[in-house]
Amino acid sequence: MATDSAGSAATPRVLRQDDWDKWYDTLIRGFGGVPEAAEERELWNSLTEFDRSLGVWDGAECVGTAGAFGFRLTVPGGASVPAAGVTMVSVAATHRRRGVLTSMMRRQLDDVRSWGEPLAVLTASEPAIYGRFGYGAASFHLNAEIDTSRVRLPSLPAGTDEVRVRYADPTEVLGACEAVYARLVPSRPGMLARQPGWERLGVLDPESQREGASPLQCVLAERDGETVGYARYRVKPSWEPAGPEGTVMLKDSAALDPAADAALWSFLFGIDLTSKLVMYGRPVDDTWQYLVSDIRRCLPRLRDSLYVRPVEVGAALEARTYQAPVDVVFEVEDAFCPWNAGRWRLSGDAKGASCARTTDAADVALSVRELGAVYLGGVSLSALAAAGRVREVRRGAVAEASLGFGTGVAPWLPHGF
Numbered sequence: 001m002a003t004d005s006a007g008s009a010a011t012p013r014v015l016r017q018d019d020w021d022k023w024y025d026t027l028i029r030g031f032g033g034v035p036e037a038a039e040e041r042e043l044w045n046s047l048t049e050f051d052r053s054l055g056v057w058d059g060a061e062c063v064g065t066a067g068a069f070g071f072r073l074t075v076p077g078g079a080s081v082p083a084a085g086v087t088m089v090s091v092a093a094t095h096r097r098r099g100v101l102t103s104m105m106r107r108q109l110d111d112v113r114s115w116g117e118p119l120a121v122l123t124a125s126e127p128a129i130y131g132r133f134g135y136g137a138a139s140f141h142l143n144a145e146i147d148t149s150r151v152r153l154p155s156l157p158a159g160t161d162e163v164r165v166r167y168a169d170p171t172e173v174l175g176a177c178e179a180v181y182a183r184l185v186p187s188r189p190g191m192l193a194r195q196p197g198w199e200r201l202g203v204l205d206p207e208s209q210r211e212g213a214s215p216l217q218c219v220l221a222e223r224d225g226e227t228v229g230y231a232r233y234r235v236k237p238s239w240e241p242a243g244p245e246g247t248v249m250l251k252d253s254a255a256l257d258p259a260a261d262a263a264l265w266s267f268l269f270g271i272d273l274t275s276k277l278v279m280y281g282r283p284v285d286d287t288w289q290y291l292v293s294d295i296r297r298c299l300p301r302l303r304d305s306l307y308v309r310p311v312e313v314g315a316a317l318e319a320r321t322y323q324a325p326v327d328v329v330f331e332v333e334d335a336f337c338p339w340n341a342g343r344w345r346l347s348g349d350a351k352g353a354s355c356a357r358t359t360d361a362a363d364v365a366l367s368v369r370e371l372g373a374v375y376l377g378g379v380s381l382s383a384l385a386a387a388g389r390v391r392e393v394r395r396g397a398v399a400e401a402s403l404g405f406g407t408g409v410a411p412w413l414p415h416g417f
Contacts, residue, residue, distance in 0.1 A: 010100060012064065012107045015053035019062070020045060023055050026062040030090030031125070037206030044088075047197055053088070054107060056100050063092040064100040066108055069417055072193040073121060076377045076407045077321030077350070078186040080193050084112040084311070085417050086122035105133045109311060109337055118315035119375075122307050123416050130307055134336050136373030138308040139190045139411040142282045142289075143301045148248075149275040152293040153266055159259035163221050163228065165267045170203045170218040176227040177202065177218075180254050181414075188283070189320075189376040190306055190411030201415060202232065202252065212236055213249050219267060221260040229255030231264045235274060244273035250280075252414070261287050281305070283412040284378075306413040308372040313340040316375065317355040322348040323377075326404035328397050331362035332371060340368055348404065363397035366390045377407030 015023055024044070028036065036044075049069060056064030069085035086108065091100045112120050124130050127137065178199050185191045192198075205216040213234035221229035231253035237246045248271050255261035265288050268277055284302065292298055310316040313332055327347045334340035345358040364381075370389050373379045381402035384390040392398040 010056045010058065010063070010095075010098075010103065012054040012056050012066070012104050015048075015050050015055050015067075017050055019055065020048065020050075022062050023053075023065050024088075026055075026092060027065045027088050027090045030065070030092065037208050040204065040206055040208075043197075043200055043204060048088075052084070052111070054104050056091075056095075056104065058095065061092075063095040064104055065090045066104040068108060068112065068120070069195075070115075070117075071121070071195070071417075073119060074185055074187075074189055074191045074193070075320040075375070076189050076323070076405075079319055079321075080186070081119060081316075081319045082115075082117040083119040083121050084108075084115070084117050085192075086120055087417050089122075101129075105336075109133070109309075112311050113337075113339075118310065118312040118319060120309040120311050122309075123305065123413070124307055127304055130309075131369050132336070133309070134334060134368040134372065135307040135309040136369040136371070136375075137304045137306075137379070138373050138376045139306040139378045139413055140284050140302050141280075141305040141412065142284050142286055143280045143303060144278070144282070144288075145299045146269075146277040146279075146288075146292070147275065147297045148269045148277050149245075150294065151269070151297050153262070153269055153291045154293050156262045156266060156291065157258040159257075160262045160266065163223050163260050163263035165219050165221055165263055168218050168220050170205075170216050170232055173218060173220055173227075173230070174199055174203055176220065177230045177232075177254075180227060180230060180256060183256060184254055188409050188412055189407055190378070190413050192414065192417075210234055211249070213247070216251065219264070221255060221263050223260065228257060229253070229260035229264050231268060233268065235271065237273065245276070246271075246274035247276045247278055248274050249278050258287070262291060265291060281413075281415070283410055285410040306376070306411070308375045310340065310368055310371055310375065311337065313344055313368065313371065314355045314357070317344070317346050317348075318353050320375070321350050321352060322404035323350060323406055323408070324400075324403045325349045326353075326401055328401045329358055329360050329363045330371070331365040331393070332368055333366070334368040337368070346401075361393070363392075363394040364390060364401060365393055374402075374405050376411035377405055378411040381405055 053067040073083040213236035
């Protein structure tokens with residue numbers, strides 16, 4: 001999470017453990033000041049990587065916060081690449097317009113480079129903030145409110161009836177759910193390999209997050225005794241004069257094959273005493289869209305999700321593969337991280353890639369922000385060129401590169417940080 005300010009000449013320093021409470025209180029105040037439940041606070045304390053977290057102090061007062069989780073991010077081709085998950089960014093309202101945010105972003109990106117991590121990623125509370133630091137919106141997610149009293153699933157894939165769906169305690173079956181998740185991570189760009197401790201996020205269930213709904217519920221999808229999927233959700237009952245109109249609030253779901261996936265959707269659509277299924281943060285190519293009888297009554301809405309910033313352009317472009325052969329020279333503009341600025345020749349295909357500095361003439365000119373936006377394959381280089389954000393120097397180069405950067409599966413960030 002992140003909120004803005006541009007502010008002071010104060011120097012960021014690495015967070016000390018005994019300063020965490022004051023540092024975290026500054027963050028919470030920056031996001032409105034509503035206290036979190038004790039279990040939420042404890043979880044974020046346990047996940048904080050102190051040597052990768054920064055604070056700006058005005059005397060004894062903390063006036064700026066920023067952190068960076070050590071993630072591994074799936075990129076096109078399936079590789080798991082080190083990435084700094086930028087998080088917990090805030091500046092006290094009393095210290096806006098003094099260079100506080102800029103000083104933290106400057107120190108943080110220098111640190112990320114020194115750690116040998118070619119990418120930095122974040123989710124933005126305000127999208128307008130981070131473009132000036134080189135972050136581009138690289139993946140999107142889908143929200144929906146499905147009228148399950150009128151929308152049906154008329155044609156389910158073969159084998160759906162062979163999948164058993166059963167209730168389970170979310171905490172007791174956490175290991176089985178995590179095993180499903182881990183098998184899916186290499187298959188979709190933008191997914192995060194779960195580091196120790198992060199599995200707890202999936203079963204975090206403070207009452208403050210329930211919005212009047214039930215405690216977290218869970219079902220497993222099983223075939224021949226093997227767990228092949230799961231769904232975690234809450235139910236919010238509602239009784240109207242005409243009868244029950246409860247809402248199913250999906251937290252997350254995952255499945256290893258189409259039949260297991262369809263069995264879970266069928267269960268969620270058919271929960272007794274409910275007439276609506278609400279979901280947030282789903283992949284833009286989520287399968288339910290191709291199973292429903294009436295997409296209009298699902299009210300799908302698109303929203304920006306993961307922002308990507310190449311910290312080392314050459315290493316970042318070499319870390320992924322390309323679905324079609326690419327041989328292109330990029331002229332990269334990067335005022336905030338000038339070591340990236342200049343010309344880079346990218347040569348690659350589905351087997352691998354190389355990217356090195358060159359003195360050859362540029363084929364495509366763009367900023368590092370646009371390079372971040374197209375990195376995961378969810379944003380088209382051609383679309384950015386059509387919007388005037390990418391300039392084609394050699395005729396045909398944009399189309400060639402755009403095809404190579406594309407992916408068959410939409411990138412997706414499965415949870416926030």
